[in-house]
Amino acid sequence: MSDPIYLDYNATTPIAPEVLDAMLPWLRGEFGNPSSTHPFGRRAAGAVATARRQVAELIGAQAHEIVFTGCATEANNLALLGTARAFGVARRHLVVSAVEHPAVMAPALHLRDQGWALTILPVDRFGRLSPDQLADALRPDTALVSVMHANNEVGTLQPIGEISRMTRERGILLHTDAAQSAGKLPLDVDELGVDLLTLAGHKFYAPKGVGALYVRAGTPIRSVMHGAEQEHGLRPGTENVAAIVGLGAAAALAKASLPAASAHLRTLRDRLHEHLAAAVPGLRLNGHSDHRLPNTLHVSFPGVSGRALLGDAAEVVAASVGSACHSEHDAVSGVLAAMGADAVQAAGAVRLSVGRMTTPEEVRRAAEGLVAAWQRLRPQ
Incomplete structure (x- = not known):
């Protein structure tokens, strides 16, 4: 596999x-x-x-x-x-x-x-x-x-x-x-x-x-x-x-x-966001919409746990719910807590970050995998 x-x-x-x-x-x-x-x-x-x-x-x-x-x-x-x-x-x-x-x-x-x-x-x-x-x-x-x-x-x-x-x-x-x-x-x-x-x-x-x-x-x-x-x-x-x-x-x-790499990363990040937002009503962007890294998309999926979502989509996407230094814990991220995020927003949070090797096709397939996992897990 x-x-x-x-x-x-x-x-x-x-x-x-x-x-x-x-x-x-x-x-x-x-x-x-x-x-x-x-x-x-x-x-x-x-x-x-x-x-x-x-x-x-x-x-x-x-x-x-x-x-x-x-x-x-x-x-x-x-x-x-x-x-x-x-x-x-x-x-x-x-x-x-x-x-x-x-x-x-x-x-x-x-x-x-x-x-x-x-x-x-x-x-x-x-x-x-x-x-x-x-x-x-x-x-x-x-x-x-x-x-x-x-x-x-x-x-x-x-x-x-x-x-x-x-x-x-x-x-x-x-x-x-x-x-x-x-x-x-x-x-x-x-x-x-x-x-x-x-x-x-x-x-x-x-x-x-x-x-x-x-x-x-x-x-x-x-x-x-x-x-x-x-x-x-x-x-x-x-x-x-x-x-x-x-x-x-x-x-x-x-x-x-640089700066061509920044522009490329931003395009991939925004494309990933567009795919997800089109298929997931209520998807919420965390962080600043403008003043942020060009490769980073931190979003909260409504009605599901971010950790459960990534677990369900694990065969398609490798990502994290937050910092790799403490991502194994289920506690609310200290960053989100400092930002005043509510419990629902924090629970559904996922960090998706693209890189030099990421392709547009991978972005499309990753979005499809995450959407499918959300549809399986969300309350019916």
Whole structure:
């Protein structure tokens, strides 16, 4: 039996063929340690330097501002805990949004346990933060604001540019988790006005187990691990050269394909929505209709459980009800709860995310499979 149609690209992506080709030499004959001074090490160091430049070019940064990490979770922890260590007791107030990924919310709560003041800002029914509410939350002792660029569940984009104007005026650092938006939308750290930005390789066709943190030159930050001086002293440990090369290749691929790739994803997403809305009366879009990721369709099917729907359609469609990090639980999504979704809306929610490999034919067949499952499950 063939695999179902994959519509879970927000959870993870396959490694692009171009990325795999770039990685293979570093999984076969090239094995040097980038810190070694002999030819094996120098070649490895050169490959890491190339990847650093490629990642920097994707987001409009300088190569020396890129720190490679083992994943986006590590990058987020370094952003929050590393800046907290740098500030010491000078400033001890942190602001985050209510819809942050656990990789940001958990270290934020840890800092609160360590005596930091933490403000968790609400979002509106579209999952969007109010810049005015943020302005009211900022204090003289605010050290850092961390607001995700795009939500991993509903796809809503946050007004990072507006937020950065307020933080810069007050000398407050701004971090954004761009794990979901990298490769799907053009990113420029200067236009966004951020001091720190997180990337996740496996969200844009690089392998799992590699990420990066952009650290604007001059940003106060200290390592949260102890060891040698790799990655500008911020991330000790021998670099995973093959994965880093893959991240660089994926960044180059993304840069070369944007913004055409965004338009293609948006067309597929909207076509999927049109198919479903035409056949499912009462289908409800969750998240912002305009300010959202081009590939993400988060909808609630009336009268059924989203988990039951995907279970019934499992032979046709592979998707999720929310974040892959906690999608096995039946509790209402924290994101939907923060958006004020009622129990019926939350119960019927499904996240459908298309990718580079998705075809119009797959969109049509997936829609038919989901509609058929809804018709079987809905109350008669």
